Amino acid sequence: MSARIEMVIGFSLVNALAFIHCNPYPKGEFSAGSVDPVNFPPPYRGTGSTRLVAGSGTITETTAFINGTTAGYFSFPFATDLNTTGTIPDGGVDPLQVGAWRSPPGLGYVFDPPQPGTNAFPSPAGCRAPDNYQYDALRDETRLDEQGNIFSRLPAATWTEGSAPTWTYNPVVREVVVTSNGEACQYIKSERTLLSRGDVVVQKGDPLPDGTPTAIPDQFYLAWAIIDPGSGVYRVGQTPANSTGVGTQKWGWFRQFLLAYIDGGYLAIADGKFRTQRLFFPRRIGAAVTRLGAGNDVLEFRRGEAGYSPICEVFSFDALTGPVPRSATVINAPPYAASVRGVPSTENAGVPKYTFCLQVQ
C-alpha cells in the first residue's frame, strides 16, 4: 500500500472521528432554571398573579398576634379535595388524620438536619463550598455554600373551563434525612441523582419494579409550602416598595429545577393526627363586620413553642366593646369566650375549619 493511499485512509478516519457530533445541551446535574409555576394552585403563586407570567404574584404574611405581641403567618388552604368548611370528617377523610389524604404528601430530602423533628436546617452546611467562596447576587445562580433540600412533588392544580381550579396539594412533605459526605454544594439537584449517589447517606427502600430507587422517610412531617419562585414574599411590615421579596423563602430543587418554599417547621403528631393550634379572628369589631386575615388574627403559639403547629383550627369571636384582644388567653376568657364559634357555623360561612398557618423563623 502506497504512502499516499495510507494517507487517504488515515485522513478519512480522522474525518469520520471528527464528525462524531457532540450534544450541545447541558449535561449531568445541570440547573434547568426555576420551576414553572403555570400549574401551581393560585395560593402558591400569590396575590395578583397572572398564570402565564411567573413572578407576577406576591405572597404576603398575614398579620397576627401572639400573647399581645405582633406576629404573622403565611396562610395556605388545604387541598380542594378536603372539605374543610363543612362537617369533618367528610366522606371518611379527616384532614388531620395522618395518611388519610387522597394524595399523600411528597418527600422532602432534608440535608443534614441537626435535630430531626425539631430543627431541619444545618448551620453550617454539610456540603463543600468552593474555596474562598463569597456569594455574589449578581453572578451566582444559587448560593454555593448551601445545599438546597430536594422535593419529589410540586403543587399542581386542574383548570376546567367555567370552574375554579382544584388541587390535591397540601404544603407538607415527609422528611427523608440525607447525610452529606463532602459533596459539592448544590451539585445534587434531583431525587434521582441523590438516590443514585454512593457518597451521601440516605435510608433507601426497595427499588420499584422498573429499577427506580426509593427512599424511606422518617416519622416527621414538615410544613414546607412550595411557591412560585419568582413571587415576592413579604413579612409583616414589608412591601414591594421597601423589600425585594427575597429572603424569607428558602431554595430547593425538584428534578433539577430550582424551587422556593416557605418553611413552616415540623408538624406535631398526636394519636395519629396532626396536632393543631387555634387561630382566632374577630367577626365584628364594634359594629363593623370583619374577616379572617384582616389584621386582627390571634394565634395561640409562636414558632418554637411547645404548642406550635403550622396547622390552625379557626375560630371566630365578637369584639363588640373595648380594645380588640391580642391574646388567645384573653379571648378564651369572658367576655369574649361566650362568642367564640368554631366551624361549621352559620356565623363563619365560607371560613375553613382548618388552614395551614406557617410561621417562619
Added chain:
Amino acid sequence: MKIKLRLALATAVAILPDVVLAVGEDLGRIQGTITEAQSKAPIPGAKIRATGPSLIGPPRESLSGEDGSYELSNLPHGDYDIELSFSGVAPLHRRVEVRAGETTPLDIPWSVELTQVETTVVELERHGTRPEETHTGATFSIDKQNNLQVARQYQSIVSQAAGVIGTGNSYVKGGASRHNRILIDGLDTTDPVTNTFSANLNQETISSVQVMTGAMQAKYNALGSVQNIITKSGSDEFHLDVVYFVRPKQLQSFHTGGPQFYDYEQPYNRVQQPPNQVHQVGISASGPILRHQLWYSASFEFDYSSRVTPLGPPLNRQAPNRVFQDIYPQLKLTWAPAAKHRLIFQGLGDPTTIDYENNSGTTANVETPLASAGRFQGGWKGISEWDYFITNNLDTKVLLGYSFNSLETGPQGAVRSIDPKYGTYDFDRPRHVNNVDDSRWFNGTSRNGTYRHRWQLDASVTLRGHWLKLAHEAEVGVQSSFLYNKSTTRFTGGGLRYSDNQPGSGAALDQGLCDDDPFVEPDPSRRTGRGCNLRVRSVDYVNRLRGYTLGIYAQDRIKPVRWLTLFPGLRWDISQGWVIGGEGTMRLHGFGPRFGAIADVTGDQKTILQASYGRSTEMVYLSPLSTVSSQAQNISFQERYSNGAWVNPVQIGGPGSAFVDPRPGTPPHSDEFTVSFRRELFANSVGIIDYTYKRVSNVIDAVEQNVIYDPSGNRVIGYVNPAQRSSVIVLTSSPRNYSEYSGIDFQFESRFNKHLDFTGSYTLAWTYGPAYDEILGVSTTSGGTQYWNQFSNPRQAQMFRGYAPAIDRRHSIKTQTTYVNGPWVLGVVVNYRSGIAERKTYSNTNSGANTSRWRAPNGLDPVTPNDIESWSEFRIPPTFLVNVKGGYDFYSLTKLHLRLEAGIENLFDSFVPTGVRNTANSVFGQVSNREQPFQVQLGLRYHY
C-alpha cells in the same frame, strides 16, 4: 529531440512578457504538466498559449519547465482556448474554464500522433479539484446566474454556496452575521459600523461572485466568510447588455392562510391581493477606449418595487405600499500603460429610497401612515488598484479604496413625504403606542442619520522562486483601514412619546390613547388621564466614532515534492476604536496562524486531499462603540401616570449606563479545522467532501453589570449601584461566549455535456453555543436596547446553550442546473432545508430590564412544565423551493441577441411557514410568516 526542446525553452523564456502573477482574488490560473502520452515522461519547453474573450491584453504564454510543468497566471475568469505547440509541429488545442481565485488543473498528454488528428470542435473542459487552493466555498459566474431564477442581488448568489445560511448578511459555518468580509475586486468594503455588507450592487456590474467559506490563507481574516464580488472589466471586444425585468401583480399568487401550521386557504376571506409589483431596468457596456491599453466597463440599473401586506388587524385598513427605488451606477477603467503595469479605477453608487419601509411585513397593520417609517440609504465607493509586475518572479499590488454610505431613517413624513390623504404630518407631535393592540399613531420615534466612511489601503508583494531546494510562492502584505462614523438622533414630539393603556384595559385603537397629550385633547379642562400609562422623555444626541485596523500577513505555497503542497501562513492584526469627545475605547490585537497541506493523491491533479487549520481574529468595528456612546447619550426618562400626574421617573441610559472594555484581552477569533477530499469523478465532473469544525470564541457581547435578579431569574430585585436603577452593560469579549460548528458538505459539480451544467451540494451541519450572533440586542419601545444573551441575566445563562436559533438547520440541499441549447435556455434552482431551530420565550414582570425569560435551552420547547425529559426540539418546518427560468434568444429572427425570459419563483406554490410565534401565550406556535408564494418574473435581455 530533448536538446531541441531545451533550446526552444530558452528562446521562449527570453521573449515572454513579464506577466507572471500570483493568483489574486479576482484572477485565476491554469496549471499543469505536459507529458509524453505513452511513456508519461515530462516534456520541457512546450509552448502553452491562452486566449479568451475575458483576457485583457495580449494572449498569455508560458513554457513547460524541466519537469513538464507550466503555469498561466493572471487570468480573469472565463473560458480560455489553450494551444500547446512546438516549433514545426501542429499544435494541440484544449478549452478550459478558469474561475476567479482558483487554479484550473490542465495536464496535457502529448504525442505526434495526437497532433495529426484534425480537431474541428474543441469541447470546454472543467477541472474543479482546485489542487492549489485551500479555501472551501464556491465561485459563481454571473453568466450562469443569469440563466437561473435567483434574486438579482449578489447576496442571493452567495446564499447558494454550501455552508452559507440565509441571505443578506449570512451565517457561514458557525460565523455570525457580523463575521463576513465583503470585498469588491479584492478590496474590503465591509461596513465600518455594523461589520455587514455596506452596499447593494448592480447585477450587470458583476462578473462573478467568489464565496470563501473556510480554510483561507493568511491574507484573509474572517470568522465567517469572505465574499468577493468581482466586477466586469472591459476588454478589446465591445459588449452591450440591456435588461428589463418585471413582476406584475397578475402573475403573482396570493393566499389567505390561517394562523396554524395546518391552516391553508381561507375560502371566505375577502382580503384583496395588494398591488405588488417590481420593475428592474439595467444597462451595461464595456470595451476598449484604446485597444490593448485602456478599457472601460460602465453600467446603470434602476429598480422599483412596490409591495404591501394585505390589510389585517388591528387597523384593518390597507396600508400604503412599501416603495423601494434605487439606482446603481458604476464605471470602471482599466489602464495598462506598459506591460508591467496595470491600473484600475472604479466608482460605484447605490442611492436608495424606501417609502413606508416596514409595510411589507407585519408592521403594516399596526402602524398608521403618519407613524410609518421611511428611509434613505446608500452611498458611493471609489476603488483603485495598481499592479506592478516587476519581474517574472516578483510582483506587487496596491489597492486603495474609499467608501461612504449613509442611512437616514425616521418617520415617513420627515425622511420622505407623505400623501395628505393620510393626514398632516407634524414632526413635533408625539408618537403614541396603544399597548392593547400594539397600534402606533401620529409619528415615529426619532429621525436618525448615520454617515459612515471607510478608507482602505492594502499592499502586497508576491515572490516566486526556489529556496532551500523547495519551490515557493510567497506573499507578504499589509491591510489597513481607517473608519469614521457620525450619527445623529432627533426625537419627535419634542422628545416625548407615549405608551398607552395598560394591557387588559379593553380600550382599543385611537379611542384609548392618552388624553394628557395636548395633541390628543387640546382642552386642558377635559383631560382625564384616560388611556395614560407610560410616557418617555428623550434628548437628542450626536455620536462621532473613529477607528483603525492594521493587518500584516505572510503566506507561502511550498512544494516539497511534486504531489504535496504546503501552505504555511501567519498574520497579525491590531485595531483600535474611539468615541470622539466621549468615553469609550476598544483595542484588539491578535495573531492568526494558518497551515494547510494538499496532497495530489493520484499524481494527476484529479484526486486531492487537504487538511487545514487556521485562526482568524476579529478586529475593531464601530458598532460596539456606537452602542456604548448611544446608550451613554440617549438619556430617557420613563414615567408612569398615576392620579392625574406623571410620577416615578426612571432614567434609562445616560452616562454610566454602558462601557466598552478598553482591552478585552483575547479578541474574538475562530479556530477552524478543515479536511477536504476532491476527486474528478469523470470528465468535467468533480465530487467534493469538506468537513469543517469551527469554534468561534470570545464573541463580543454586552455583559450586565448592575441589574440583580431574584434567584429564580424572574424579577429584578435590585441594583449593584442603587443610584442607577437600570441596566449597565460592558461590551467585552468573553471566552464563555462561543459558538461551535460541525458540518460536512458533499458537493458535486458537472458539465455533463456542452448543454447541461449542474452544481449541487448537500450540507449536514450543527451550529450550537451561546454566541450564535454578535451583540445580541433588540430595541425597546422605551428607546433603549435590551441585550438578551447569556450575560443579561446570569440565572438564564444555561438557556443560551443548545442549537443556534434561526441558524441551525441541519440538512440543506442546494442545486443549480442549466440547460443551454441553441437559442433555448432552461435553469432550475432547487433549495431544501430542514427545520430551523427556534426558541420559546416567556414573559416576566420586568419593564425596564429584560422582559423575556426562557425555560429550556435554545432550540427546545419545554412541552411539559418542570420535566426536562419532555423537552423536545422546537423547529419550524422544512422548506422545499423550486425556481425555474426559461428563455429564448430571437437571434435567428432578429439577428440580434434578444432574449425573452420567464422565471418562476416557488414553482409549486409552497405555503409552508417560515416563522412562528414563539412567545408562550395563547398564540404560541401560530404562523407568523409563510413562504413567498408562486410568482412570475418576465424579462427581456439584449446582448451585443
